[in-house]
Amino acid sequence: MLGLNKADLRLYLIVLGMLIFAPFIMNPFPEGSGLAQFNGGYPDLLQKLVIFGIFAVGFNILFGLTGYLSFGHAAFLGVGSYAGVWMMKLLTMNVVPALIISVLTAGLLSVIIGYVSLRRSGIYFSILTLAFAQMCYSLAYSVLTPITGGETGLTLSLNDPRVLGTSQTAEGNIPVPHFFGLEMNASSTLELGAWSFTFNTGYYFCAVVMAVAFYFAIRLFRSPFGLMLRAVKSNQARMSYTGLNARPYTLAAFVISGMYAGLAGGLMVAMDPLAGAERMIWTASGEVVLMAILGGVGTLIGPILGAGVIKYLESIISTINSTILHQWFAFLPDGLEDFVVAIIYPFVGKGWHLTLGIVFMLVVIFLPGGIVEGGKRIGNLFRRKRREETPPSSTTTPAPKPGE
Amino acid sequence: MGILEVTDVNKRFGGLQALGKVNLSVQEGTCHAIIGPNGAGKSTLLNCLVGKLIPDTGTVTFEGQSVLGRKPYEINQMGISRVFQTPEIFGDLTVLENMLMPVFARRDGTFRLHAYETIANERELLDEAEGMLDEVNMLDKRHMHSASLSRGDKRRLEMAMCLVQKPKLLLLDEPTAGMARADTNNTIDLLKEIKEKRNITMAIIEHDMHVVFSLADRITVLAQGTPLVEDIPENIKGHPKVREAYLGEAQV
Structure with missing residues (x-):
């Protein structure tokens, strides 16, 4: 079905299920309970999870398959955002033209950056992409202020022309991004007992885009093109002596992953129509590398999981403050309570990066294949137990397919 | 006119003349061996044929077309395949x-x-x-x-x-280097089979005389970057110049 084999189809359906039911899955705790702090089912976070998931999936096409580690992918995300906002300023608040322009602009920029950077490999390639991204950031932050809004960022205003729409609504407000009339910020709430679930149009729009983007990623992984990209990572000399030119393959992978980043940038704008230079700063590029590695480089679902974990931790842990900590540990004797809170405090709130760093170190040291490898190990553990009960049927184990 | 023609090829690395006035003609359907002591320029010559190196002067033509300045993948697409000294495969x-x-x-x-x-x-x-x-x-x-x-x-x-790939010319760079005797013999059998069944033109660089004399139709002996002799295997065996190149200029 869909041109996928059984395992891939199963994976795809799992992701679809996760996307559809995310407002439930991410909201497991009843409203008003002490654990409601950990609920992540609100639209803003769900949109972020999906958007960064797309970003990471695209990044993984380059890094996971070809092994070329780009440290400048945030530049494409940022450029996509700016292009999207401009489309909304000039043309229409419909998100479709904005997304198309975001993808194309990011694609164009990645052709230029990729063409130059791919003349080198390894660390030199990484440094070149980093340099380019920082140049883009500096341009956006200062030199190109008329286009990018500089420090304050690019926002919509009431005087924007919007040729195919209205400059302002009847009430005198800036119009809201929409998909052929479906407003992105519209939400409906479902109250079920103590639980409250929010369904947001913008989130489901992102989810549909993600479903399409992820489908293309699976097809690419299983295509001859995907095989060529893995060959680039494995042995470029042999590739060349087999009559294949590695350069256009890596450039195509670079551009495709740049376009995924542009798509993510465009979606950010579609959810919240503003763009700032800080989206292109080098830590943003580093973050997507962390997502891919945390989830599992070169696997299909890994980057989505990695993006999910990082964005969830960021949103949840950074909102925990000392008052909340004191509430949690109120059952301890006073002196001990203060002591425990003092120890935990640096790791929450503004210090959430410390927690992320520890999680990242643990994963890299104990699970070099990321979350996906962790899942696989647990799966094997169960399978072995079952096998001990029933005699083994076959002894040969085929090599694992990439992306499983 | 051979399928591969090497004419007056020179290659210099700094002060070292790696190849000097090399002429070589590989005839279609034959197995042509290039032998010579260490440092004779065998690998340099091979690298000039596949596009890894570009000779300073001279020409290399394959089926009448120059290969000079072409990238390895272009040369491969012309019909030249290469087997490496240590097997180069896609390990992942x-x-x-x-x-x-x-x-x-x-x-x-x-x-x-x-x-x-x-x-x-x-x-x-x-x-x-x-x-x-x-x-x-x-x-x-x-x-x-x-x-x-x-x-x-x-x-x-x-x-x-x-x-x-059904190549028109197969280049083999010491295909048995570092192999045990049994493996070497297997490789020889494999190559013989290739030669007889598929009629593929081969150029082989080899140290092992056993391999060379089992396979080659013609042999070129290279020493210090220049071809000493080119002949059929029977005439190479006892050739005084070859002995000299391999054993040194001992006064016997």
Whole structure:
């Protein structure tokens, strides 16, 4: 079905299920309970999870398959955002033209950056992409202020022309991004007992885009093109002596992953129509590398999981403050309570990066294949137990397919 | 006129004259061996043929077309395949995926953006790759990671990857270097079979005289970057110049 084999189809359906039911899955705790702090089912976070998931999936096409580690992918995300906002300023608040322009602009920029950077490999390639991204950031932050809004960022205003729409609504407000009339910020709430679930149009729009983007990623992984990209990572000399030119393959992978980043940038704008230079700063590029590695480089679902974990931790842990900590540990004797809170405090709130760093170190040291490898190990553990009960049927184990 | 013509090729690395006035003509359908002591310039010559190095002067033509200045993948697409001294394969890919690479390269050329097709649907190409693996008795290993193959199997896989391209000229760079006697003999048998069954023109660089004399139709002896003699194997064996090159200029 869909041109996928059984395992891939199963994976795809799992992701679809996760996307559809995310407002439930991410909201497991009843409203008003002490654990409601950990609920992540609100639209803003769900949109972020999906958007960064797309970003990471695209990044993984380059890094996971070809092994070329780009440290400048945030530049494409940022450029996509700016292009999207401009489309909304000039043309229409419909998100479709904005997304198309975001993808194309990011694609164009990645052709230029990729063409130059791919003349080198390894660390030199990484440094070149980093340099380019920082140049883009500096341009956006200062030199190109008329286009990018500089420090304050690019926002919509009431005087924007919007040729195919209205400059302002009847009430005198800036119009809201929409998909052929479906407003992105519209939400409906479902109250079920103590639980409250929010369904947001913008989130489901992102989810549909993600479903399409992820489908293309699976097809690419299983295509001859995907095989060529893995060959680039494995042995470029042999590739060349087999009559294949590695350069256009890596450039195509670079551009495709740049376009995924542009798509993510465009979606950010579609959810919240503003763009700032800080989206292109080098830590943003580093973050997507962390997502891919945390989830599992070169696997299909890994980057989505990695993006999910990082964005969830960021949103949840950074909102925990000392008052909340004191509430949690109120059952301890006073002196001990203060002591425990003092120890935990640096790791929450503004210090959430410390927690992320520890999680990242643990994963890299104990699970070099990321979350996906962790899942696989647990799966094997169960399978072995079952096998001990029933005699083994076959002894040969085929090599694992990439992306499983 | 041979299928491969090397005319007056010179190559200098700084102060070292690696190749000096090399002339070589490989005739279609023959196995041409290039032998010589260490540092004779054999590998340099080979690298000039496949596009890795460009000679300072002189010409190299394949089927009447110059190969100079062309990239290795362009030269491969002209019909020259190369087997390396240490087997160069795609270690991260399975044996079957390794075999698919040259098959795709032959059908699609140096680059094609086939990102939406599925490998599993390429029945014809899969059959071709599996057929070739069957011929080298590796079909049962097709789903193995090629990095985990034994050295002999890696060599066979690399050879099969070259053969499935149906090359017009097969270049072999010390195909038996570092092999045990039994493996060497297996490789010789494999190469003989290739020569007789497929009638592929071969140029082979080799140290092992046993291999050379079992396979070669013609032998060129290279010493200090220049060809000493070129002749049929029978005449090379006892040639005084060859002995001198290999054993040093001992006053006997």
